[in-house]
Amino acid sequence: MTTPGEPGRAAGAAEADPLYGRLKAYEGRAAVAAGRGKDLVNAPMIRHWCEALGDTSPAYEGPDAIAPPTMLQAWTMGGLSGHADRSEAYDDLLALLDDAGCTSVVATDCEQEYLRPLRPGDEITFDAVIESVSERKTTRLGSGYFVTTRMAVRAGGRLAGTHRFRILKYRPARRRGPAATAVRKARDEEPVRELAREQPGRQGSRPRPVVNRDNAGFWEGVARHRLLIQRCAGCGTLRLPWLPGCNACGAPGWDTVEASGEGTVHSYVVMHHPRFPAFDPPYAVVLVELAEGVRFVSNVVGVPYRAVRIGMPVRLEFQRVEEDMVLPVFRPLEQVTGGAG
Incomplete structure (x- = not known):
């Protein structure tokens, strides 16, 4: 009308x-x-x-x-x-x-x-x-x-x-909130290992994570190279991704624990479609089970998608994909420790 x-x-x-x-x-x-x-x-x-x-x-x-x-x-x-x-x-x-x-x-x-x-x-x-x-x-x-x-x-x-x-x-839009400030600070204070060549996709057109009041602390932690897991103040249940309340007991209070960075590939899919300007399929999207018992969606770097396997031990790293954006990714543990890759 x-x-x-x-x-x-x-x-x-x-x-x-x-x-x-x-x-x-x-x-x-x-x-x-x-x-x-x-x-x-x-x-x-x-x-x-x-x-x-x-x-x-x-x-x-x-x-x-x-x-x-x-x-x-x-x-x-x-x-x-x-x-x-x-x-x-x-x-x-x-x-x-x-x-x-x-x-x-x-x-x-x-x-x-x-x-x-x-x-x-x-x-x-x-x-x-x-x-x-x-x-x-x-x-x-x-x-x-x-x-x-x-x-x-x-x-x-x-x-x-x-x-x-x-x-x-x-x-x-260019972020100007707390998470963006944390990213800039981390960039200035600590050099980030450049892994962009190993990450599927092309720089410059990457979709940006939506930062809101419920997850801003997570992204501030990532900017400081820390993968933070929420812990319920009521029952102690860990949760990732972040939520405004506990999905086990409903309590609203929480604090955080830092992930050790150790994990294994629990599951993965190889993406062939849809095609998007920021990515170059095929590539693997993995569900990593962290040592703390929670699971996290990310990418494995340093190996072709065909080499990704369920049960593969991996280690957390942080990758700068754009000037003001850092993402947590995982590398096969045998590469981190110097084993055969």
């Missing part, structure tokens, strides 16, 4: 920001046309969803089971191979933003409307349209554009629900 004066305002904004005018031309174009769900609505996926969320509602079990309404988008996902009927318009829009320096992305909100329940055996079809592109906005993350898509999801040809999804594609 438009309001009086909106077309004129949009025209004025497009004149002031030529990129916005180009982006605005994508509104109304198809993002996916005549898409088809890769699987019928099915009981195993419903069970996995309910187990992951701890939802024990009897409505999702038995011969009369329905799918949880919030699974609406799950039945439309294309997986690694994508959808054959995907329109090029959405990809072109994102590429235009990438070229303008808006290489980072964050999902901002999602709205769903449920019109009728989905049941095992339903065949899903859908269409998606680029609903709107905002004027350039400046946020704490950076400056960019909000892009909204709207999807109509059908089961057996009948409309079952709608899904509206909004992202912010932005150019990251």
Whole structure:
């Protein structure tokens, strides 16, 4: 719905920001046309969803089971191979933003409307349209554009629900908060071992971690080459990543312990897709089990992705990936101790 004066305002904004005018031309174009769900609505996926969320509602079990309404988008996902009927318009829009320096992305909100329940055996079809592109906005993350898509999801040809999804594609702002200050201080006081050549990806366009009041202490520790683990003041449970409260007893108080840096690769995946300007697939993303018993997602440096193995002993190191950004990574322990590599 438009309001009086909106077309004129949009025209004025497009004149002031030529990129916005180009982006605005994508509104109304198809993002996916005549898409088809890769699987019928099915009981195993419903069970996995309910187990992951701890939802024990009897409505999702038995011969009369329905799918949880919030699974609406799950039945439309294309997986690694994508959808054959995907329109090029959405990809072109994102590429235009990438070229303008808006290489980072964050999902901002999602709205769903449920019109009728989905049941095992339903065949899903859908269409998606680029609903709107905002004027350039400046946020704490950076400056960019909000892009909204709207999807109509059908089961057996009948409309079952709608899904509206909004992202912010932005150019990251230079951090000026406590975490950034800590990074600069650490850079000046302690030389960082340069490992950028061993880290998958290319420098200069790396997505930036979101630093907020709940995790700022973690990133300040990283800037000082310390991997800090939260410890509940109530029950002593360790937790990583950081949370505002204990997930074991609910207590809000906490202090920290510093990780020794020793760990093993608990699990890993090799990323082939999606391609992103900051990374050069294929590369391994690892889940490291630290000696303290918590697990941490990172990268293993110094070896090709094919050499990464479950159970591989690793040692923590800190890598500067940009002038004001340091990340914790891991190196195979045999390289650290001088063994065969």
